[in-house]
Amino acid sequence: xxxxxxxxxxxxxxxxxxxxxxxxxxxxxxxxxxxxxxxxxxxxxxxxxxxxxxxxxxxxxxxxxxxxxxxxxxxxxxxxxxxxxxxxxxxxxxxxx
Numbered sequence: 001x002x003x004x005x006x007x008x009x010x011x012x013x014x015x016x017x018x019x020x021x022x023x024x025x026x027x028x029x030x031x032x033x034x035x036x037x038x039x040x041x042x043x044x045x046x047x048x049x050x051x052x053x054x055x056x057x058x059x060x061x062x063x064x065x066x067x068x069x070x071x072x073x074x075x076x077x078x079x080x081x082x083x084x085x086x087x088x089x090x091x092x093x094x095x096x097x
Contacts, residue, residue, distance in 0.1 A: 036077050048081045 003025065011021040032050055035042050036069045042050040 044082075044085045046082055048079055048085060050077065050079050052076070053078045 007018055007025055010016070010025070011018045014021065018023070032042050036050060036052050039052055052075050055074045055076055058071050060069050060071050061067070062069055069077045
């Protein structure tokens with residue numbers, strides 16, 4: 001499913017135009033990204049949590065050349081699925097929808 005598919009389905013379900021729906025979807029995505037940039041956690045009950053995880057600097061090895069490469073500290077955006085969503089997906093896929 002693409003963003004356009006989501007916009008179309010939400011538009012049909014809510015009665016909003018596709019332009020209005022796309023603005024809402026873009027707004028949600030913008031504010032999730034903005035919160036993560038500030039290091040804030042975003043919790044969506046029944047869906048999951050977005051947060052930033054700090055990765056310390058470390059040494060890694062290039063498997064092709066065996067050369068040691070130094071990796072800098074970095075911050076990775078992480079999404080953790082809620083138990084409710086995980087349960088719902090498992091139940092529906094086990095039953096064949």
